[in-house]
Amino acid sequence: MRIQSFKAWRPVAAAAAEVASVPYDVVDRAEALREVQAKPLSFLHVTRAEIDLSEATQPYAEAVYAKARANFEALRKQGVLVREDEPAFFVYRQEWQGHVQRGVAACCHIDDYTGGRIKQHERTRPDKEADRLRHILALRAHTGLVFLAYRDESAVDALVRTTEELAPLYDFTAGDGVRHIVWRVGAMRELTEAFKGVPCLYIADGHHRAAAAARVAEQLRAQEQKPAGSEEYNWFPAVMFPASQLKILSYNRCIRDLNGLTEAAFLETVGRRFKLTANADPTPPGTAQIAMFLGGRWFGLSWLPERNAEALAALDVSVLQDRLLCPVLGITDPRTDKRIEFIGGIRGVTELEARVQTGRSAVAFSLAPVTIAQLMTVADQGKCLPPKSTWFEPKLRDGLLVHTF
Numbered sequence: 512m513r514i515q516s517f518k519a520w521r522p523v524a525a526a527a528a529e530v531a532s533v534p535y536d537v538v539d540r541a542e543a544l545r546e547v548q549a550k551p552l553s554f555l556h557v558t559r560a561e562i563d564l565s566e567a568t569q570p571y572a573e574a575v576y577a578k579a580r581a582n583f584e585a586l587r588k589q590g591v592l593v594r595e596d597e598p599a600f601f602v603y604r605q606e607w608q609g610h611v612q613r614g615v616a617a618c619c620h621i622d623d624y625t626g627g628r629i630k631q632h633e634r635t636r637p638d639k640e641a642d643r644l645r646h647i648l649a650l651r652a653h654t655g656l657v658f659l660a661y662r663d664e665s666a667v668d669a670l671v672r673t674t675e676e677l678a679p680l681y682d683f684t685a686g687d688g689v690r691h692i693v694w695r696v697g698a699m700r701e702l703t704e705a706f707k708g709v710p711c712l713y714i715a716d717g718h719h720r721a722a723a724a725a726r727v728a729e730q731l732r733a734q735e736q737k738p739a740g741s742e743e744y745n746w747f748p749a750v751m752f753p754a755s756q757l758k759i760l761s762y763n764r765c766i767r768d769l770n771g772l773t774e775a776a777f778l779e780t781v782g783r784r785f786k787l788t789a790n791a792d793p794t795p796p797g798t799a800q801i802a803m804f805l806g807g808r809w810f811g812l813s814w815l816p817e818r819n820a821e822a823l824a825a826l827d828v829s830v831l832q833d834r835l836l837c838p839v840l841g842i843t844d845p846r847t848d849k850r851i852e853f854i855g856g857i858r859g860v861t862e863l864e865a866r867v868q869t870g871r872s873a874v875a876f877s878l879a880p881v882t883i884a885q886l887m888t889v890a891d892q893g894k895c896l897p898p899k900s901t902w903f904e905p906k907l908r909d910g911l912l913v914h915t916f
Contacts, residue, residue, distance in 0.1 A: 512628065512661070512709045514617040515746050516598035516699060520652075520913040521680070526552055526591050528683035531691065531908035534655060535559050536639070536719075537855065540566075549686075552591055554910025556582040558646075558654055571642055576649035583650050592913070600696035601912060602674045603656075603750050607689045607905040612756040613671050615702065616656065616693075616912050618746035619712070621725040629659065629712045630890040633898050635722045636846045643723035652915040653724060656907045657717035657749040660757055660883065666705035668753060670698050681911065689905040693912070712751060713890050716903045721747065743916035750907055754887065759880045760856030760902040763863055764831070765872035767850045770841045774806050777839070777874070784834050785812040793860040795879040801831055802860075802877040804867050822888045827878050828900045840874075846898045853899035856880065 522530040529550045535558035538546065543562050547553045556563060560579035561570050568574060586592045601616035623629045647653060661667075674694045681693040696702055714721055724747035732738040732745075769777045781787055781803070791811030793802045801812040812835075816825060823829055836842040836851070845851050852872065854862055863875035881901050889896055 512706045512712055513620060514703060514706050516600050517618045517914050518595045518598050520592045520594050520915060521911055522592055524681060527681040530554050530910045532910055534906055534909055558909050576645050579646060580649050600699060600702055602671050602694045602696060604692040605689055605905045610758050612752050614750035614752035616750045618914060619749050621728045621745050624721055624725050631714050631718060632886050632890045632896045633718055634846055634895050635719050639719045640722050643719050644726050647723055647727045652913055653747050654913055655720050655909045656912060657721045658715040658903060658907055659712045659749045659751045660715045660754045661709045661712050661751055663753040663755050664709050666708055670702050670705055691908055713887055748912060748914040754883050757883050758904055759883060760904050761878045761880045762856060762899045762902040763854045763878060764876045765852040765854055765863060765866050766840055766874050767872055769873045780839055785814055793877050798827055798879055801827060804863050804875040823894050826881060828897050831876060832897050855902040857904050
């Protein structure tokens, strides 16, 4: 893999904990508003600028992107964000509930993304991809980091550990209990060489950011008479983690209605397609098992895995989609269907129960997490998981390392 250092815009150390925000797509408007009220400098003013406009403003209105640009410029003019004097790599370490992961922050090239060396495991949703495209173009900046994984490379690991012996740029614990530590890398040349031993990268989180970055580069190249391919807009920022260090949580599903069926009729249909058990554990104990919340009760759905099934078809999330969501509930395209909501495992099963009990959803499904080995196998085969199949935790914080072009 080829990587490139960059002159990051980043918060001054005293403001880092307040500026650093959760990714734009893991909170809704109300949650974003609560965060910025507690932290006025939160980078959500940039990534979710609609919170600074009238509630009637549509999230993809032109005014939202103009406000995002103005908020970004304000943070720079106020000296809250400063720019590195020279291009650099960074080590980004996160600690959460006893779990530790260490990644390298650098820029990757969009040709490696479009050429398949940066592998995807899910398709993007057109509306979200278009949103990030417009956001990047409006700010001339990539405001968030793409979360990438690679099969462990000892040479990279050794350089990361050496960097951790230096004084960090940041060291703070966010409100969710995640500790974030960032160092500037000293061994720049050695790290570049070490990554040449990494044959490919896998997108863990940030498919929409990466896809939008590629589209931005394609549009800007089209405006050049003789694009060289080395222009700054061809690069997007990412943090690359060794796969063995990553933690995947479940990504659950809520469906707003039963596609015209009564609860009794739906339950009967489910019983014909799965082994159905009442009063089940809301957290599936293993693979080939799914928990379903319906009518105030948890049910267990289980099945015998097919022998010699392809890696993609054998996944629990695929079985749920192929046997139940599509044929029974009519969710033919979960990427675009507004009747399905995806709930990250970090919110717990109580969130699923609450959505059904309040009538926001008719039924909820709790799944066991996909493993990183399963993700890589599917990606290596050039296939994609069903959308929103993996929830990586802890999340990278927005606003700590921003790439401009």
